[in-house]
Amino acid sequence: MAQTDDHTPKVRTRFPPSPTGALHLGGARTALFNWLFSRHHHGDFVLRLEDTDRQRSKEEHVRGILQAMEWLGLDYDEGPFFQSQRFERYCQAVEQLLQSGRAYWCHCSPEILEQKREQAMAAKAKPMYDGACREQGLGPAPGAVVRYKGPRSGNTVYNDLVKGPISFDNAELDDLVILRSDGSPTYHLAVVVDDIDMNISHVIRGDDHVNNTPRQILLYQALDAPLPLFAHVPMILGPDKTKLSKRHGATAVMDYRDLGYLPEAMLNALARLGWSHGDQEMFSRQELIDYFDLDAVGRSAAVFDQDKLLRMNQRYIQAAEASRLAELVRPFLAPRGVERPDPELLSACLPELTPRAKTLLELSEWAEPFLKEEPAMDPAAAQKFLGPAQAPVLERVLALVQELGSAPQAMEEAFQGLTQELGLKMKDVAQPVRVALMGRTFSPGIFEVMAILGPERIKARLKRALDLARE
Incomplete structure (x- = not known):
């Protein structure tokens, strides 16, 4: 394992998304926690694409993941690596396990395996492979797979950095397939070999991977490799306390970019999904790096609140x-x-x-x-506020702008004088002018609008509105 200058193990984390779809909030939160942990400890952050699913992995999804990482500002020190380019290495690992007696060829057909599964279900037993080929000493054959030869007794125990000590009964872990009949590696083998080769020190991922961990620990041990430390972060729920899904709103990271959210708002919201630092709600990027550590990651499920994200985004826009x-x-x-x-x-x-x-x-x-140059005119607003009755008001305002310009104080005094002269309320002057200038009935204060537009634009728009009013 890589070491620092003082010979302590160097922190190396990784984010290994599958390019079978867009990067969603759960994956982005996992990426962020790994990135923050590595940056906090002056370590390395590795990006790896687990693209062994040949049918569902798409280049467009790879691009989407990389764009999302860039938008969030999650830079990586190594990668991106692609599992699809490492099949030869996985085959070497399988051969190592076969030679050491820690794996074996299995000739059981899918039909036979399905029969065994149905028999186990009928007997109300856990559907596990029964090890029929375990001691047969079989070799490769058409349709054959390679299975890991796991221990039948004892426990696999590890100390989760978030959840604490976790123990699994090895008798409950069947002999998992590590090489498919088409020669492709399974997830468990590929991820372990990758993490070994890339010297990953900490595996930080969602708690839906907890049950994968004992199987992977056994593979590390079978390959005579040191174990990383594991940390499983809590699930993300919607406001109704059910698993976050599309019915709760957008779930893909880039959807939020397209909806007009700032990356720092999204980073802040993701960081707060399961992690906290006192009562502080908003953090700069550097503060997140300085404060983040796994000790402050909770065990309870985190709730994603889109309204809270929206409020936070507004604050970041204002800042x-x-x-x-x-x-x-x-x-x-x-x-x-x-x-x-x-x-x-x-x-x-x-x-x-x-x-x-x-x-x-x-x-x-x-x-x-x-x-x-010519803002779109709301027909309903024009019909109500740009009729013949408003034409004299617009003519007088046009004359005032030609004489005085568009400075707020001068315009406000001029409008007040105009209302008194014509016996009108301020809204009877301001609203026709607003529609004339903005094409709609809502805007900032009319004097602020006029100050921003300036005399020349105001005059052009008032003349256009007068043409409509006189029709």
Whole structure:
């Protein structure tokens, strides 16, 4: 196992997703915990793609996983490695186990195995392989598989860094297949060989892998390899305390990016799924690295609260630097017809809009009418506020802007004078102007809107609105 300069074992963690689909929240949380643990202990973080499922593994899923890791900022020191490129190494390990008597060829057909399973179920016994080929000394043959020859007695015990001591009765662990009839390795063999070769010191994963651990420990021992330390982190539940699924909302990491969430908000939310540091809710990336350790990971299932993530995202948007926020919101503006937003205008409107937006998607919706040369006009708003009765108000406001410009204080005083002169309420002036400038009935304060747009844009939009009002 790799060592540090002071000869203590070096921390090396890994994240081994299967590219059979998108990276979901559970996998991302596992990746984050491994990344934080390695960074906290100045170790290495390895990325490995477990792509031995030839039917379901897709290149598009590989790209999606790598993009999600990049978006979250989870950089890796080694990899990505692909199990599909390591079949020769797995076959060497199988041969080592066969030569040492720790594995054997099994000729039982799928039909025979199914019969045995049905017989065990009928007898209300655990459906396990009965070891019929265990002592037969068989060799390779068409349709044959290789099984690990496990102990029939005793216990396999390990100290889980999250759950504490766990013990399994070896009699309950059947002789698992390690090489399929098509020559491909099974999950248990491949993951153990990979972790041995890559000097993984800590295996941090979801607690759905707890029952895999004794089988893998036995394989480590059969291959005469040192054991890593194991830590199984709690399951993630939805707000209704059932296993997190699509019915609870988006579960794929990149869905949240596309919905306008910031990566730091997602990192923060993922970190808090099973881990805590006092009462602190929001953390910088460096704080997560400084504070994270497995001692503070709980045993109870964690609940993913999408509303809480949304609130957290809003806080991160409000805290983001304007220049960064301008870059982040651009991809959300393009589908709204704003391909090249005016940089000055975008920078001017963001401080007024960020307190109102919980996501970048919402921010782009607020920003759209500021940035379009001619914002889309809501027909219902135009019918109500841009009729012949409002034309005189719009004409007077146009004249005021031509005379005074668009400074907030000057406009507010001018509007107050206009309402008194015409015997109108402020809303009777402000709302037609808002619809004229924004194309909708909602926006920031009208004087803030006018200050952001500036006199020339205001005059162009008021003239357009007047044409509608006079029709």
